[in-house]
Amino acid sequence: MAGRNQAVRVIDRFEGQDAVVETHTGWLRINQSLLPVNVVEGDLIIPLEDGTWQIDVEGTEARRRLIQKKMDRLLEKKYMQQGVPNENGDNDDGADDDHGHR
Numbered sequence: 567m568a569g570r571n572q573a574v575r576v577i578d579r580f581e582g583q584d585a586v587v588e589t590h591t592g593w594l595r596i597n598q599s600l601l602p603v604n605v606v607e608g609d610l611i612i613p614l615e616d617g618t619w620q621i622d623v624e625g626t627e628a629r630r631r632l633i634q635k636k637m638d639r640l641l642e643k644k645y646m647q648q649g650v651p652n653e654n655g656d657n658d659d660g661a662d663d664d665h666g667h668r
Contacts, residue, residue, distance in 0.1 A: 577609045587611065
C-alpha cells in the first residue's frame with residue numbers, strides 16, 4: 567500500500583490512449599503505454615524510476631474493501647428506513663408498533 571508520505575493516485579477513467587488519474591492535488595493524464603496492461607478503473611498506481619507505473623495491489627484491495635463497507639452501510643441504512651425485511655424476514659427495528667406491540 568502507498569506509504570504515508572506517498573501520494574495516492576487512482577485511475578478514474580480512460581480517454582483515448584490516456585488514463586485520467588485523480589491525485590490529492592488534481593488530475594493527471596498518463597499514456598496507457600506507461601501503465602500495466604491489466605490496469606483498470608479504480609486501481610491505485612505507483613510511479614517507478616523508469617517513468618512507468620505499477621499497480622499498488624495491496625492499496626487497491628484495501629481501498630475497494632473500504633468502499634464496499636461504506637456501500638453496505640448505506641444500503642443497510644436505506645433498507646431500514648424503507649422497512650425492507652432483514653435477513654430474518656422481518657423489519658424489526660426494536661421499536662414498538664402503533665399498538666404497543668414489538
